[in-house]
Amino acid sequence: MPIRRLPNLQNSGSIRSQNLGEYGVIDTNSIIEANSERFQTLEQLRNEFVDYIRLRLGDQIVDVELDKEHYELAIKQALVKYRQRAQNATEESYVFLDLLPETQEYVLPDYIQEVRKVFRRGIGSVTGTTASQFEPFASGYLNTYMLVAGRVGGLVNYELFTQYQELAMKMFGGHINYTWNRVTKKLSIVRKMPGQTRDRFSVASITADGTQAGSTITIVLSQPKPVVANDLLIIRNCPNENYNEQYVIQTVSEDSLTITVTALNNLGFASVTGADLEATFVHSPQIDGYTESVLLWVYNTKPDEVLLADSMVRPWLQEYSLAFAKTILGQARGKFGSVAGPQGAGQLNGASLLQEAQAEMERLEEELKRFYDGSMPYTWITG
Numbered sequence: 001m002p003i004r005r006l007p008n009l010q011n012s013g014s015i016r017s018q019n020l021g022e023y024g025v026i027d028t029n030s031i032i033e034a035n036s037e038r039f040q041t042l043e044q045l046r047n048e049f050v051d052y053i054r055l056r057l058g059d060q061i062v063d064v065e066l067d068k069e070h071y072e073l074a075i076k077q078a079l080v081k082y083r084q085r086a087q088n089a090t091e092e093s094y095v096f097l098d099l100l101p102e103t104q105e106y107v108l109p110d111y112i113q114e115v116r117k118v119f120r121r122g123i124g125s126v127t128g129t130t131a132s133q134f135e136p137f138a139s140g141y142l143n144t145y146m147l148v149a150g151r152v153g154g155l156v157n158y159e160l161f162t163q164y165q166e167l168a169m170k171m172f173g174g175h176i177n178y179t180w181n182r183v184t185k186k187l188s189i190v191r192k193m194p195g196q197t198r199d200r201f202s203v204a205s206i207t208a209d210g211t212q213a214g215s216t217i218t219i220v221l222s223q224p225k226p227v228v229a230n231d232l233l234i235i236r237n238c239p240n241e242n243y244n245e246q247y248v249i250q251t252v253s254e255d256s257l258t259i260t261v262t263a264l265n266n267l268g269f270a271s272v273t274g275a276d277l278e279a280t281f282v283h284s285p286q287i288d289g290y291t292e293s294v295l296l297w298v299y300n301t302k303p304d305e306v307l308l309a310d311s312m313v314r315p316w317l318q319e320y321s322l323a324f325a326k327t328i329l330g331q332a333r334g335k336f337g338s339v340a341g342p343q344g345a346g347q348l349n350g351a352s353l354l355q356e357a358q359a360e361m362e363r364l365e366e367e368l369k370r371f372y373d374g375s376m377p378y379t380w381i382t383g
Helices: 028-038 042-056 068-085 136-147 155-171 304-309 314-333 350-369
Strands: 090-099 105-107 112-119 178-181 186-189 201-208 216-221 232-236 246-248 258-262 281-283 292-301
Touching: 042 068, 042 304, 042 314, 068 304, 068 314, 068 350, 090 112, 112 178, 246 258, 304 314, 314 350
Parallel strands: none
Antiparallel strands: 090 292, 105 186, 112 292, 178 186, 201 216, 201 281, 216 258, 232 246, 232 281
16 A cells, blocks of 8 residues: 655655755855745734634625724734733843943843843852853863863752852842833832943033924034944933933934933923023943843743644634624624614624623633643742
């Protein structure tokens, strides 16, 4: 009996995969083309969902009164409900954050849902991206385990070394305390990283062409400084607190004295002049340099296209979108008990649609509790 081979299998029976190219070098162009054919765009996925809902409601057989906006709302609400209830809607990742001088608050992207921990590169306050220190215990550990041929250190030495590192981090600022607001996406570092006062720029005047967010702020420096467009600029100690923000420089004059930025807040006043400027200064992190780069352990939401294409999540989202669309259709039809026709009044099924949709939503939410979507079950919690 002849053996039927699948089209993606080679003669040897192994799976045919993307060729790395000559001498094992990855052919970037071919991989991009392959991925573009493999993965659907968000618009294509949404259109498939709309077709699924529309045809399940009997469109093209009977008249379905829903518009495009109703289908989009049903898909959106399914994603909202799933992200609220399912662990599989988020993923663990790591991102780097450059800490700036004299800056404690940082606004992270909207897709960051939780910040678990902040990791430093060193074990103490004097260890950063540029600072260096000699630590004899670490050097002895390196010598014992790596540099001396034929010698193997014991597990006790390794345990002592790791405990030493943990104690040093507790005593000398190796751990960074912080607060995280998941609504405003604001990460507040409970520590002010020191800045360099020699790089602070004194200000001659600050004016704006309006008082609303989005207005153009013009900053005139007392002396020229080597900043360029797209650099960061931070205003400090301004009596009008609405000006004290971190900006992206829009333009810089030829003499490097006049800088324009875009207002991020409602300013209240269109200018800051006179005695109010005595304590006001600006500085640029590109000139000051970042004080330290830290690693954030975070959980971020998966993009819409990933959830809509996930084989474990897609059926749940389809059914919940359909149930939500039924609630919209049921509420609309429920306003009329019947509709006039050539052979008498026709009964509308608004009440039955609402009842059916409610039962389906409860069933689907119960499925999430049983992790049908591929989410990880709960683990043991001590304490």
